[in-house]
Amino acid sequence: xxxxxxxxxxxxxxxxxxxxxxxxxxxxxxxxxxxxxxxxxxxxxxxxxxxxxxxxxxxxxxxxxxxxxxxxxxxxxxxxxxxxxxxxxxxxxxxxxxxxxxxxxxxxxxxxxxxxxxxxxxxxxxxxxxxxxxxxxxxxxxxxxxxxxxxxxxxxxxxxxxxxxxxxxxxxxxxxxxxxxxxxxxxxxxxxxxxxxxxxxxxxxxxxxxxxxxxxxxxxxxxxxxxxxxxxxxxxxxxxxxxxxxxxxxxxxxxxxxxxxxxxxxxxxxxxxxxxxxxxxxxxxxxxxxxxxxxxxxxxxxxxxxxxxxxxxxxxxxxxxxxxxxxxxxxxxxxxxxxxxxxxxxx
Numbered sequence: 001x002x003x004x005x006x007x008x009x010x011x012x013x014x015x016x017x018x019x020x021x022x023x024x025x026x027x028x029x030x031x032x033x034x035x036x037x038x039x040x041x042x043x044x045x046x047x048x049x050x051x052x053x054x055x056x057x058x059x060x061x062x063x064x065x066x067x068x069x070x071x072x073x074x075x076x077x078x079x080x081x082x083x084x085x086x087x088x089x090x091x092x093x094x095x096x097x098x099x100x101x102x103x104x105x106x107x108x109x110x111x112x113x114x115x116x117x118x119x120x121x122x123x124x125x126x127x128x129x130x131x132x133x134x135x136x137x138x139x140x141x142x143x144x145x146x147x148x149x150x151x152x153x154x155x156x157x158x159x160x161x162x163x164x165x166x167x168x169x170x171x172x173x174x175x176x177x178x179x180x181x182x183x184x185x186x187x188x189x190x191x192x193x194x195x196x197x198x199x200x201x202x203x204x205x206x207x208x209x210x211x212x213x214x215x216x217x218x219x220x221x222x223x224x225x226x227x228x229x230x231x232x233x234x235x236x237x238x239x240x241x242x243x244x245x246x247x248x249x250x251x252x253x254x255x256x257x258x259x260x261x262x263x264x265x266x267x268x269x270x271x272x273x274x275x276x277x278x279x280x281x282x283x284x285x286x287x288x289x290x291x292x293x294x295x296x297x298x299x300x301x302x303x304x305x306x307x308x309x310x311x312x313x314x315x316x317x318x319x320x321x322x323x324x325x326x327x328x329x330x331x332x333x334x335x336x337x338x339x340x341x342x343x344x345x346x347x
Contacts, residue, residue: 034047034049034098037140038182039096040096040183041095042262043262044311045264048072049310050308053068054069054326070102076339081118091104092105092106092133096136100120101119103138104116114128116128132147133145134146135178136180137187138163142162143161144158145180146158157171157174158171158172158174176189176191177215179217181218185203188219188227190212190216192215195212197212197238210245212229217232217260220265226238228265230263233252237284248282248284248289257276259274260272262306262308264309265284270282276296277295277296278294313331315330316328316331
């Protein structure tokens with residue numbers, strides 16, 4: 001009798017494992033509204049949903065290895081997007097939400113990081129988009145990208161892939177790296193060959209160039225005559241007519257005050273964060289700077305941190321020094337703490 005019960009339990013476990021494996025392979029996604037048509041890597045300024053690589057959310061199916069989730073910040077809900085059941089194979093840290101697809105990096109034993117896509121609804125196994133993925137940005141018609149294998153050598157052309165035909169071409173030759181992002185019909189990047197920031201008009205391919213003392217972390221559109229730049233130590237706007245810079249922050253000295261690479265401009269306000277997990281808003285018109293959120297007290301001895309600006313929320317993601325006790329702090333742009341979310345890390 002006991003033996004029959006053991007056999008029955010083993011059979012049930014086996015059936016559950018098979019069902020779990022099938023669901024992990026196919027993974028049906030219900031309808032998800034993702035409205036962004038212009039999407040930059042790791043930027044969620046048009047959405048209140050973010051992508052997270054984590055092993056800490058309890059859902060079915062499940063796996064002991066890496067799992068990629070879509071987290072709805074507004075409704076505090078999780079959706080499993082993709083799982084990796086193979087040891088030492090997982091997801092990179094670069095994700096994109098686009099209107100019809102979710103794009104994610106995958107790495108394994110082989111050299112390089114591949115870029116895959118998965119539809120935002122229905123059954124999908126995931127489709128390989130690039131075999132050497134670096135930085136990329138997506139519009140309705142095209143994907144612009146830099147190759148990971150070339151970025152370290154600073155010999156990197158900008159490539160363009162037609163999303164309908166799959167045809168790939170060199171869009172602009174140069175030694176580009178560090179950033180590649182779209183903003184109001186412009187493509188921003190940095191050319192190591194001449195040490196200049198490039199603002200490329202995607203409608204006619206005209207280029208505005210701006211010298212910088214070193215590589216940059218972020219550049220973005222202010223208006224037709226100005227764009228904003230930061231290299232982590234400085235923040236300035238560039239006047240395209242006068243070719244003059246207006247510094248809002250200059251020559252930071254303390255490491256905890258250095259800027260992170262996620263920023264957002266909205267209604268003449270620049271939102272940014274520092275290494276100390278302080279979040280600020282800069283009034284571009286007046287130059288006034290105001291602290292609106294801070295998790296510096298929880299940032300001490302942290303192993304990994306990130307600040308994400310979504311359409312309506314600020315997400316401060318902090319992992320403890322032992323890679324445990326991962327927690328997200330959700331703030332409004334008015335500086336109110338909305339909730340704290342416990343998330344176990346991948347490791």
